[in-house]
Amino acid sequence: MDYELVVGLEVHAQLLTKTKIFCRCSTSFGAGDNENTCAVCSGLPGALPVLNKKVVDFAILTGLALNCEIRENNVFSRKNYFYPDLPKGYQITQFDEPICLNGKVTFLLDGKENTVGITRIHMEEDAGKSTHHGEFSLINLNRSSVPLCEIVSEPDFRSAKQAAEYMRYLHQVLLYLNVCDGNMDEGSLRCDANVSVRKKGETKFGTRVEIKNINSFRFVEKAIDYEAGRQIDLIEQGESIKQETRLYDPDKNRTISMRSKEEAHDYRYFPEPDLLPLTVDRKWVEKIKEGLPELPLQKHHRFVKDYGIPAYDAEILVQSRAMGDFYEQVAKQSKNPKAASNWIMGDLLKVLNEQKKDVTQSPVTIQQLSDLILNIDGTKISGKIAKTIFEDLAGGKYAGKSVDSIISENGLAQVTDTKAIESVIDKIIAANEKQVLDYRGGRDKVFGFFVGQVMKEMKGQGNPQVINDLLKKKLKGE
Amino acid sequence: MKELASRIQKGEVTALSITERAIKLAKASQKDLNAFITICEKEALDKAKALDALVKNGKTLGPLAGVPIAVKDLLLTTGIRTTAGSKILDNFIPPYSSTVVQKLEAAGAVIIGKTNLDEFAMGASNENSAYGPAKNPWDLTRVPGGSSGGSAAAVAAGITLGAIGTDTGGSIREPANFCGIVGLKPTYGRVSRFGVVAFASSLDQVGPMCKTVEDAALMLEVISGKDMNDSTSASVATQKWSQNIPTDVKGMRVGLPKEYFVEGIEPEVEKNVRRSIEILKNAGATIVDISLPHTKYGIGVYYLIAPCEASANLSRYDGIRFGHRAKNVADLSELYKRSRGEGFGPEPKRRIMLGTFALSSGYYDAYFKKACKVRRLIRNDFTEAFKKCDVIATPVTTGPAFKVGEKSSDPLAMYLNDIFTLSPSLAGIPGISLNCGYSKEGLPTGIQLLSNHFEEDKIIRAATVIEKNQTDVRKVPYGL
Amino acid sequence: MTSQSNIDKKTIQKIADLAQLALTPEEENLYTEQLGSIVNYVSLLSEVNTDGIEPLVTPTDMAFTMREDEPLKQLSPEEIVANSPDKSGNLFKVPPVL
Ligand SMILES: [Mg+2]
Numbered sequence A: 001m002d003y004e005l006v007v008g009l010e011v012h013a014q015l016l017t018k019t020k021i022f023c024r025c026s027t028s029f030g031a032g033d034n035e036n037t038c039a040v041c042s043g044l045p046g047a048l049p050v051l052n053k054k055v056v057d058f059a060i061l062t063g064l065a066l067n068c069e070i071r072e073n074n075v076f077s078r079k080n081y082f083y084p085d086l087p088k089g090y091q092i093t094q095f096d097e098p099i100c101l102n103g104k105v106t107f108l109l110d111g112k113e114n115t116v117g118i119t120r121i122h123m124e125e126d127a128g129k130s131t132h133h134g135e136f137s138l139i140n141l142n143r144s145s146v147p148l149c150e151i152v153s154e155p156d157f158r159s160a161k162q163a164a165e166y167m168r169y170l171h172q173v174l175l176y177l178n179v180c181d182g183n184m185d186e187g188s189l190r191c192d193a194n195v196s197v198r199k200k201g202e203t204k205f206g207t208r209v210e211i212k213n214i215n216s217f218r219f220v221e222k223a224i225d226y227e228a229g230r231q232i233d234l235i236e237q238g239e240s241i242k243q244e245t246r247l248y249d250p251d252k253n254r255t256i257s258m259r260s261k262e263e264a265h266d267y268r269y270f271p272e273p274d275l276l277p278l279t280v281d282r283k284w285v286e287k288i289k290e291g292l293p294e295l296p297l298q299k300h301h302r303f304v305k306d307y308g309i310p311a312y313d314a315e316i317l318v319q320s321r322a323m324g325d326f327y328e329q330v331a332k333q334s335k336n337p338k339a340a341s342n343w344i345m346g347d348l349l350k351v352l353n354e355q356k357k358d359v360t361q362s363p364v365t366i367q368q369l370s371d372l373i374l375n376i377d378g379t380k381i382s383g384k385i386a387k388t389i390f391e392d393l394a395g396g397k398y399a400g401k402s403v404d405s406i407i408s409e410n411g412l413a414q415v416t417d418t419k420a421i422e423s424v425i426d427k428i429i430a431a432n433e434k435q436v437l438d439y440r441g442g443r444d445k446v447f448g449f450f451v452g453q454v455m456k457e458m459k460g461q462g463n464p465q466v467i468n469d470l471l472k473k474k475l476k477g478e
Numbered sequence B: 001m002k003e004l005a006s007r008i009q010k011g012e013v014t015a016l017s018i019t020e021r022a023i024k025l026a027k028a029s030q031k032d033l034n035a036f037i038t039i040c041e042k043e044a045l046d047k048a049k050a051l052d053a054l055v056k057n058g059k060t061l062g063p064l065a066g067v068p069i070a071v072k073d074l075l076l077t078t079g080i081r082t083t084a085g086s087k088i089l090d091n092f093i094p095p096y097s098s099t100v101v102q103k104l105e106a107a108g109a110v111i112i113g114k115t116n117l118d119e120f121a122m123g124a125s126n127e128n129s130a131y132g133p134a135k136n137p138w139d140l141t142r143v144p145g146g147s148s149g150g151s152a153a154a155v156a157a158g159i160t161l162g163a164i165g166t167d168t169g170g171s172i173r174e175p176a177n178f179c180g181i182v183g184l185k186p187t188y189g190r191v192s193r194f195g196v197v198a199f200a201s202s203l204d205q206v207g208p209m210c211k212t213v214e215d216a217a218l219m220l221e222v223i224s225g226k227d228m229n230d231s232t233s234a235s236v237a238t239q240k241w242s243q244n245i246p247t248d249v250k251g252m253r254v255g256l257p258k259e260y261f262v263e264g265i266e267p268e269v270e271k272n273v274r275r276s277i278e279i280l281k282n283a284g285a286t287i288v289d290i291s292l293p294h295t296k297y298g299i300g301v302y303y304l305i306a307p308c309e310a311s312a313n314l315s316r317y318d319g320i321r322f323g324h325r326a327k328n329v330a331d332l333s334e335l336y337k338r339s340r341g342e343g344f345g346p347e348p349k350r351r352i353m354l355g356t357f358a359l360s361s362g363y364y365d366a367y368f369k370k371a372c373k374v375r376r377l378i379r380n381d382f383t384e385a386f387k388k389c390d391v392i393a394t395p396v397t398t399g400p401a402f403k404v405g406e407k408s409s410d411p412l413a414m415y416l417n418d419i420f421t422l423s424p425s426l427a428g429i430p431g432i433s434l435n436c437g438y439s440k441e442g443l444p445t446g447i448q449l450l451s452n453h454f455e456e457d458k459i460i461r462a463a464t465v466i467e468k469n470q471t472d473v474r475k476v477p478y479g480l
Numbered sequence C: 001m002t003s004q005s006n007i008d009k010k011t012i013q014k015i016a017d018l019a020q021l022a023l024t025p026e027e028e029n030l031y032t033e034q035l036g037s038i039v040n041y042v043s044l045l046s047e048v049n050t051d052g053i054e055p056l057v058t059p060t061d062m063a064f065t066m067r068e069d070e071p072l073k074q075l076s077p078e079e080i081v082a083n084s085p086d087k088s089g090n091l092f093k094v095p096p097v098l
């Protein structure tokens, strides 16, 4: 029997504001215990929430990027439940009047475009953090009231890989928008997955299981795959799926039951009386729209179209906004978009990887890389010399120097002067009589040896074409 | 109050001597009135001395220079225990002060103590206090009203000239009425709620309770204004309500809602209200009949909305970060349940239960949401009414202060006591209650004056006219 | 909304659970009765026609308050945990969660 997987994701993205959503505490990660707390976010009696405008700006921007309608009427609600890391006993969130509805997002999966629906996006506050110590738990409220955007997708995913790819793309988009730092280790982006399976051809959804708090792309895929397998096994055994909430255990790669439907919370949502309804007018939305950057997929298409690079390259070059900008500037300045792509995809990415650096901290500047390419194309230097210069730049050897001055100060310009090359060839031929005889005796292979020797003598600066031509003539005794 | 502040400012009397006297009276009254939960003697005397030193140095203090003020124990005070009348906050020492307290202190007021109240301001008699009921200085066997009963008793007994109360469904106006003083509930949004222990967030409002209308107006000037820490405080300019209050009400239209003059009101209460309306008429007002057709739903709406909001507002009292924590608990769930079960008294529990029920799955639409819709109709009633009149005059309660214990066993009967004060709270409009006569037992009875949002000036003007034209003004029998 | 209240003892126990309140058996009985009569009373609202009426929360019309994204340190962690019945350093201590 063939089964079809049905998955929807709820992604929580921590917004990159300086302060929390309802108080002026810092959102900085790694502060001392309860250092970033105040009366409001620690839920002291009498404390009241005041909304951080930036949070709304960011939510609007995210909504625009995901093609949502931005709703004018916004209401914050209280979601009531008891948990030690939830100091007020309720979370302030948006319930029936969220900021965004009905969006969609298109991303690439194995090079093909996939589009899934975004049900809604809403703003809410995060909870604090409990750490467990056997006999007791400790509560730190530094994260309490940190702003989140919850991005809820339609149940449009049909494979775990597709869900993971969406998550990766969403991550990219949020970084493009600069609304989230995307740091999954610190919990800045995490997701819950609603998973169900059904027999192929069935139109009704199966009973869904919610998997909570998945915090890596890899785990998204693994958790969903595991859960789908578990559900299919149950059905095959003639059992039914229980609607429940489960947790993914990455160490054992399995999901475990957290609570059943019967134990599900009755959250008793109601409008937060400490905050008025918020009106987001068109003017506000238009203002935010001005700051909407080109998104990864658009950039991808444009790179392929305008610069003629392969889709594979484009996909990698648009992975971050900074990388895309870097590429695009090198492509323009070097007037050789393909070479620019090759250099970045090959040499630069390798260096950045080794040095664990972001492209914005690249040891080879846009100007330097562009000049290298220009010099190769202008045959001022050889590709080999260019590689050497590049490696030296990456190693920090010529910090701040222009490529032209590096070339001239170090005499690295390519030698095309026939006379100079001829004299080196003569010298090499004279010193290798045996090999000359071999060559003339029909061992063509020896030709490579001579090229190598000449190049070596010329420190790689000889123009390879000229060397080839001259060498052939001289060896033939012409 | 103005006179006292001015004498202190001029150095004719010291803030210290005035404060000492107030604290002496407060202490002496405790066994009879139980008006205070905490008397902050040391802090008050230190503050008074500091103010006197400033006066000596020629500094100009604020409008409440050296004036002793009592503050309901629902407002947070840095370093001074704040209980909200509940055992669950018995040991709570706030690390910050409410905006109102900060404003009072900046105006030169000396806070001498934290007054008794119904637990979490839930009640109309002060009998729900975990610290024992406050008593009415007019008759110690009677309640002072609630929930700001301690504040009303303290002012009525002459311990301070002014006190701070809070009003959610009548908790300033009703005790002021029972104790024969002036109580002003401002427009919702006029005064910051920051640092005020929340009962029902969309209703709670802080206001002054004083001997005179002018004093109440002066205190309102001090405490009102936009607060960036309270999203529900309005950016509406504060006026000098206490200055140049007109002595007439020429051209003012006073509306009498037919739904508020019904059977069940004690004859003296109605008689006194009608006499005050005559006073207004004689001072130039036109009397018009109006109707507030949804009045009878006010109690139902209030007793859904307030408990729903309260049920969430009281969730933070969980024994983890502050307040009472049960001993020897086996697990987290027991910690929650027993800390709250032991810490809350019967009335908060009842309201938490009611609110939790009305918000729970399957009941939300029928109860909470329905109540919010009817609330709009109630507000619309007032909006319509204020097209026909400037001020609405009504009784405050159906009768004078009742006996301690008289209604405490029947919560619904107690809730019905608030019938005239609830709807104005639901509509967010300002209301003032002031004494306008006495019952046959010699207990004070009052009148409530209401105006449209942010039109406190109108009720202050009308109240002043009634106050100035009272012929029967009696002294509180309780002597200190 | 029916005129007869839906509040029985089981409901009271369920609600007490939601509200994390330990009730004594006497309290359970008392609240079953009292909440029943209050709920009956408020059921009066069902007779009001509220078709097309928007729910009202904040009763006064006023502008929405927002603030800029500027940090301000207001209390120290010591002040935050000062009132806690059980703490460890500057952290709140509770029985094991989960
Ligand atoms: Mg959420």
Ligand SMILES: [Zn+2]
Pocket (backbone or CB within 6 Å): A020, A023, A024, A025, A036, A037, A038, A039, A040, A041, A042, A145
């Ligand atoms: Zn904070």
